[in-house]
Amino acid sequence: MTRALPNDAGHEAASEELAELALGVLAGERRTELLQHCEQCVACRRELAELAQGLDALLCVAPAVEPPAGFEARVLAAIAPRRRRRPRLTARARRVLVAAALVLGAGLTGAGLTRALAPPAAARTAALVVHGHGRGEVVVTGERSPLLVVRLQGGNWPAWVSCELVTAAGQRIALGPYAVGPRGGIWSARLAVPATTLDSVRLISADGSVLAWAPLRA
Amino acid sequence: MNWTVRRASLPGGLPDEALLAAMAHGDADAGAAFVRRYAARVYGLALKVVGDPGLAEDVSQETFVRCWRHAAVYDPRRGPATTWVLTIARNLAIDTLRLQRPIPFDPALLVELWAPAAGPAPEDEAVGRDALAEVRVALGSLSPAQRRALLRATFGGQSAAEIAEAEAIPVGTAKTRIRAGLLKVRAALAERERP
């Protein structure tokens, strides 16, 4: 073991500066040195984690303040151009789309903003029926190419879980496998079939046994 | 078999991790819900650091742009989304503050963070409402000098050397004050969690 002993001179110097490391106010070189020390030193690693928890708690103390009117709309306008554009658009169509986006961004006030920010049509959430310990839920949001979100919690999940969707017509769609820990995990997938055609979802372990399932019928 | 199918108005009702997972897939509705959920927390924190409404708004907007861009790398096992988004906001705010120098950061303006009369705290996943009160009590129980040092480092992004200069104290003293203050806040939380 190369672990530094608590009476080590390097350890003494490091522990004095751990708070600055946790607070992110340390200059580059010293920061690297300290991080290297923490890799070797269990005591410093533990204290660094505690100091970081202290900082996390302090950040929550700042009171919430509503941002100026139109803030959400401006953020959404800044985010929207980053979304993937459809291929095979002519230059002119692209210009028109950009113009439309600008108008949309500029016009998102009052009722328009309320509409833009209103939650979309109800998505479906189904609790997973788990064979064994643990719990989870499945969310399907969107209609034509819906987003599937699977969230597993607690229990004793295997390292890898595959997902099998069954459509009303009996078609099976395999997804995954996804990395999950014993405490659970979350993953999502964009589906190529409409939400209305889904019948159920099953979660399957590496050995093929069914771990859980949920109904997805509308 | 006994199962339930719930209907929820989503994605506003989704847990943070699911919103971020959806954002990672380019779901703008999830992005809008996420912005609505955290706008006031992010803006409030940015305002505390930079002290200027216009700059705070710029910082807040960039925070959400980064959340959107990096949603795929958020790992719920490493901590709640609240901590993730507030940490991004703090880092951006401190970077902005550094660019604004020599505008001095004034820890006296942060008195409401720990004073008992502080406004209602939002419900929080990372630190519950009661825990937040404990953190305030812990902040209030620090000596004024210790508290100033901790607030300078936390919300002003000042290093021990900068705090030493501003407070006319030795650097070693500044280091000790930050560390002791942060550990005291952490201890107040740990004390609470003990059954």
Ligand SMILES: [Zn+2]
């Ligand atoms: Zn050490």
